[in-house]
Amino acid sequence: MITESLYQEYLTLLLEGNRRECARIVQQLLDRDIEIKTLYADLFQKSLYEVGRLWEFNKISVAKEHLVTAISEGLLNLVYPRLFDKTVSDAGNDRKVVISCAANEFHQVGGKMVADIFELNGWDSQFIGANTPVDHMLTHIQDEKPDLVGLSVSVYFNMPALKAGLAAIRGNFQHLDILVGGQAFNWGGTEISRQYSGTTYVPSLDRLTSLIAE
Amino acid sequence: MKDELLTQAQKLEPPGETAIREFAHKWENIAATGTRLLMGRPDLAKLVGKGNEQMAEDNNRNFPRFMLSLFSDYQPAVFVETVLWVFRAYRSHGFQTTYWAANLNIWVDLLRKELSEDAWQQIDPFYNWLIVNIPIFTAITDTDLPGFVSNNPDHLHGTGTQK
Numbered sequence: 268m269i270t271e272s273l274y275q276e277y278l279t280l281l282l283e284g285n286r287r288e289c290a291r292i293v294q295q296l297l298d299r300d301i302e303i304k305t306l307y308a309d310l311f312q313k314s315l316y317e318v319g320r321l322w323e324f325n326k327i328s329v330a331k332e333h334l335v336t337a338i339s340e341g342l343l344n345l346v347y348p349r350l351f352d353k354t355v356s357d358a359g360n361d362r363k364v365v366i367s368c369a370a371n372e373f374h375q376v377g378g379k380m381v382a383d384i385f386e387l388n389g390w391d392s393q394f395i396g397a398n399t400p401v402d403h404m405l406t407h408i409q410d411e412k413p414d415l416v417g418l419s420v421s422v423y424f425n426m427p428a429l430k431a432g433l434a435a436i437r438g439n440f441q442h443l444d445i446l447v448g449g450q451a452f453n454w455g456g457t458e459i460s461r462q463y464s465g466t467t468y469v470p471s472l473d474r475l476t477s478l479i480a481e
Numbered sequence: 482m483k484d485e486l487l488t489q490a491q492k493l494e495p496p497g498e499t500a501i502r503e504f505a506h507k508w509e510n511i512a513a514t515g516t517r518l519l520m521g522r523p524d525l526a527k528l529v530g531k532g533n534e535q536m537a538e539d540n541n542r543n544f545p546r547f548m549l550s551l552f553s554d555y556q557p558a559v560f561v562e563t564v565l566w567v568f569r570a571y572r573s574h575g576f577q578t579t580y581w582a583a584n585l586n587i588w589v590d591l592l593r594k595e596l597s598e599d600a601w602q603q604i605d606p607f608y609n610w611l612i613v614n615i616p617i618f619t620a621i622t623d624t625d626l627p628g629f630v631s632n633n634p635d636h637l638h639g640t641g642t643q644k
Contacts, residue, residue: 323566324626325573423563424546427553454563455556 269296269309278314282327286338293345303346303387307380308472311339315376340376343383350386363391363413367399369429374421377449381417384472388479401435408440417446417469426456433463448475482621486561486614493610495555496603503600504552508545511591516541518587528583530575540571541584548607564611568622578619585612 273292280288296306318335321327366382368375375397382394395407408416416436420429429447436445447459448469457468469475496504516538519525529537551560572578589608593601 323570323573325570325575423559424543424550426550430553455559456554459554 269301269305274310274313277310278317281314281335281338282318282321282331284331284334284338286341289338289342290345293342297345297349303349304384304472304476306346307384311342311376311380312472315339336376340379343376343379346383350383360389361391362389362415363411364393364415364417365404365408365411365413366392366394366417366419367404367432368397369418369420369425369432370400371398371428372420372422372425372449373397374450375419377421378417378419380472381419381446381448381469381475384475385417385479388476390479401432404432405435405439408436408443413443415444415446417448419449420447420451421449423451423454423456426451430459430462433459433466437463437465446475446478482617483561483565486617486621487557489610489614490557490560493555493557493560493606494603496552496600500596500600500603501549501552503596504545504604505549507595508549511588511595512542512545515584515587515591519584522583528577528580530577533575536571536574537576537580537584540567544588551607552604560607564614564618565621565625568618569625572622573626578615581615581618582612585615 277289277292280292293306293310296310315336318327318332322329322332364382364385366378366385368378375394378397379394382392385392393407393411393413395404418429418432420426429451433445433447436443443465445463445466446469447466452468452470457470460466460468467478469478519537519541520534522528525534525537547563568578568581571580585608589605589612592604592608596604
């Protein structure tokens with residue numbers, strides 16, 4: 268559980284660019300055995316959305332927004348000892364997922380979080396990064412033969428790139444399940460799952476967790 | 482007001498595949514020409530705010546990409562919400578509401594010139610919707626910007642007037 272006062276303290280430190288103190292807060296939460304999904308949704312995701320809103324209202328610069336993103340991405344690394352904890356890895360389920368961002372999509376924190384949630388649930392999870400060209404993604408899928416592919420898109424104008432990716436995956440791997448998600452769907456476009464067979468739209472980390480459990 | 486925008490937006494007919502393909506094929510050149518015209522305006526700093534020229538250039542590149550996404554799978558709510566977000570964010574950063582009137586007119590002139598008549602007829606209603614609703618976007622985002630120094634030309638008196 269992350270209290271409002273702790274969240275506000277973290278947000279203030281984050282906006283000051285105080286990586287060390289942000290790391291201290293995250294480490295304390297991890298030491299208290301916080302659920303990783305809660306940490307991601309209620310601290311990282313919530314603060315990143317707030318920072319986006321602050322940019323929107325011209326309260327912070329693009330440089331500050333980028334700094335916050337870089338710090339947040341770095342803080343994800345603190346979680347890794349938990350991800351690869353022996354008890355978790357023993358519960359491995361021999362399933363593999365490849366997570367990617369749409370071509371031309373440079374926002375990758377969400378995709379990284381999704382990859383971590385899979386890893387936490389015993390999957391072999393491969394995050395292949397932002398702005399991955401479709402042909403390289405297809406080659407990687409061919410080589411790795413995952414059970415599932417996840418595609419993230421943050422900006423609505425990258426929807427055509429997402430659809431090109433979906434069409435290419437479906438054309439080459441007819442029975443491969445696909446998940447899509449990201450902020451680009453905030454105001455619509457979720458019908459995409461009806462346009463591409465075997466594709467599921469995932470609105471949140473909560474929903475992702477329950478899907479993995481099904 | 483937002484409900485009215487949504488009702489109007491729901492009446493727009495998405496362009497057909499041929500028109501979308503033509504737009505997809507031509508938007509980059511049109512955007513480059515449009516950006517040159519916009520950047521060449523003597524009143525640019527007044528329209529976009531001092532130091533925001535790069536932001537205006539980025540906006541002019543992202544705008545047609547957004548329109549292409551929109552045409553490809555038309556979602557009226559996405560259209561309305563995104564335009565309001567753009568007005569909120571860019572006005573917060575110092576863009577004047579006259580920027581959209583000026584820039585949309587550049588876009589309309591270029592699209593009319595570069596697109597086939599058939600494609601233009603299908604795409605024009607979307608740009609027309611944007612132009613005629615500038616006062617509505619302005620009014621809605623006025624209320625979204627508390628303590629905002631209005632940059633609506635109707636309220637400008639030298640340095641702007643606190644609302």
